[in-house]
Amino acid sequence: MKVDAKYDLIIAGGGMSGLSLAWYLAKGGYKGKVLVVDSTFAPINEKTWCFWTKDIPPFKEIIYRTWNKAFFSALDMNAFLYLKDYSYHAIRSNDFKELVLTELRNRSNFTLLEENILSVSSNSSKAVLLTKNGDTYIADHIFQSVFRPNWQKPKYPLIQHFLGFEIDTEHSVFDPATFTLMDFDPAFKEGVAFMYVLPFSHNKALLEFTVFSNSTLDKEVYEEKIQNYMDKKYGLHVSEYEVKRTEYGEIPMQDLDYQPTYENNIINLGTMGGLTKPSTGYTFLRTQEYTKQLADSIITGGNPLLPPQSKFRYRYYDLLLLHILTNSTEDSMAIFRDLFKKNRFDAVLSFLSEDSNFVQDLKIMSSVPYMPFFKAIGNNLFKLN
Numbered sequence: 112m113k114v115d116a117k118y119d120l121i122i123a124g125g126g127m128s129g130l131s132l133a134w135y136l137a138k139g140g141y142k143g144k145v146l147v148v149d150s151t152f153a154p155i156n157e158k159t160w161c162f163w164t165k166d167i168p169p170f171k172e173i174i175y176r177t178w179n180k181a182f183f184s185a186l187d188m189n190a191f192l193y194l195k196d197y198s199y200h201a202i203r204s205n206d207f208k209e210l211v212l213t214e215l216r217n218r219s220n221f222t223l224l225e226e227n228i229l230s231v232s233s234n235s236s237k238a239v240l241l242t243k244n245g246d247t248y249i250a251d252h253i254f255q256s257v258f259r260p261n262w263q264k265p266k267y268p269l270i271q272h273f274l275g276f277e278i279d280t281e282h283s284v285f286d287p288a289t290f291t292l293m294d295f296d297p298a299f300k301e302g303v304a305f306m307y308v309l310p311f312s313h314n315k316a317l318l319e320f321t322v323f324s325n326s327t328l329d330k331e332v333y334e335e336k337i338q339n340y341m342d343k344k345y346g347l348h349v350s351e352y353e354v355k356r357t358e359y360g361e362i363p364m365q366d367l368d369y370q371p372t373y374e375n376n377i378i379n380l381g382t383m384g385g386l387t388k389p390s391t392g393y394t395f396l397r398t399q400e401y402t403k404q405l406a407d408s409i410i411t412g413g414n415p416l417l418p419p420q421s422k423f424r425y426r427y428y429d430l431l432l433l434h435i436l437t438n439s440t441e442d443s444m445a446i447f448r449d450l451f452k453k454n455r456f457d458a459v460l461s462f463l464s465e466d467s468n469f470v471q472d473l474k475i476m477s478s479v480p481y482m483p484f485f486k487a488i489g490n491n492l493f494k495l496n
């Protein structure tokens with residue numbers, strides 16, 4: 112095997128998780144040689160990452176917007192929800208990329224390589240990355256967010272799929288202090304569907320039609336839903352606003368088995384590292400927490416820390432919710448309604464962050480209709496080990 116270059120570490124995939132790891136390594140003063148490989152480092156503003164924190168958020172210098180008030184609507188409930196302990200933040204992927212890449216380009220021990228990766232593999236002591244051009248790079252460890260580990264088939268292969276329009280309107284129509292967390296669409300029958308709206312100013316917002324189901328839709332269906340919503344909710348016809356950008360996403364919401372490594376010396380990161388919360392699709396903050404600790408473990412010379420697995424009880428709650436989301440749109444909407452009606456918004460976010468204690472979990476679980484959960488338990492008694 113001809114080796115084109117040797118590194119201490121290779122980061123395969125320079126997206127959210129790969130660049131986060133590179134950032135924490137650089138900021139922590141890591142001195143080893145690092146190669147970061149992605150098919151492109153060009154700015155494509157393709158994602159808006161939202162997450163909630165109690166403390167100072169990661170990447171606080173590029174937080175695009177922060178909200179403490181949300182609108183929520185499901186079945187007979189239409190309400191504003193207020194955050195006291197947490198804040199809900201948005202970061203744009205372009206700002207993130209620019210910040211991290213500028214930092215890495217100023218560090219002589221980081222190399223950025225724009226290439227398509229064909230494979231990553233390893234033996235007992237080294238890991239190898241092969242590009243589609245046939246070049247080979249070798250390192251002690253590879254951290255990869257490109258290839259799916261050999262997960263078993265999930266029992267609930269749900270996808271959170273959405274298409275969003277970032278639009279500009281001539282007149283002031285949005286309340287920039289209030290984002291729409293979920294505005295459920297009871298008319299949609301092929302999955303659990305809702306609108307998600309991030310207002311950036313009085314006349315600029317990102318509106319996403321979001322569905323939890325097993326298969327994606329034709330683009331026109333999402334587009335028509337957004338147009339109808341703009342009409343019904345804000346009284347604006349399609350000719351009265353300009354679509355500046357679209358954002359499309361498919362996030363797995365699945366019961367996947369825990370696989371921290373891809374092979375020897377190859378560690379999975381981001382979505383491939385199982386850091387997407389199955390019942391919500393949120394990945395950003397979990398990845399920040401993990402990659403920061405991973406970088407610390409590397410810098411202090413220990414073995415690289417493996418991606419953490421959620422506690423058993425949270426994995427089980429996720430599994431039950433996946434069952435309900437898959438089997439009944441009505442039950443799902445009733446559960447979300449009661450969750451937000453009978454609990455403080457902060458308490459729900461704490462539960463979804465897996466920060467709650469068992470007593471708080473019981474309070475949350477007892478606030479929602481119990482029959483769907485009994486049925487879900489009946490169907491999933493022995494699913495997790």
Ligand SMILES: Cc1cc2nc3c(=O)[nH]c(=O)nc-3n(C[C@H](O)[C@H](O)[C@H](O)COP(=O)(O)OP(=O)(O)OC[C@H]3O[C@@H](n4cnc5c(N)ncnc54)[C@H](O)[C@@H]3O)c2cc1C
Nearest residue numbers: 124126127128149150160161227228360381382393394395
């Ligand atoms: C549109 C969108 C919006 C989202 N919004 C949120 C949100 O609000 N909050 C949240 O918590 N999560 C969100 N997510 C989920 C999750 O945070 C993102 O998908 C996140 O980008 C996952 O990070 P990652 O590093 O695992 O993957 P990515 O960021 O996708 O990184 C993978 C990288 O690998 C590169 N790559 C792939 N194949 C190859 C190859 N063969 N050769 C070279 N390079 C390759 C890609 O170019 C990419 O840069 C969103 C997802 C999407 C799609």
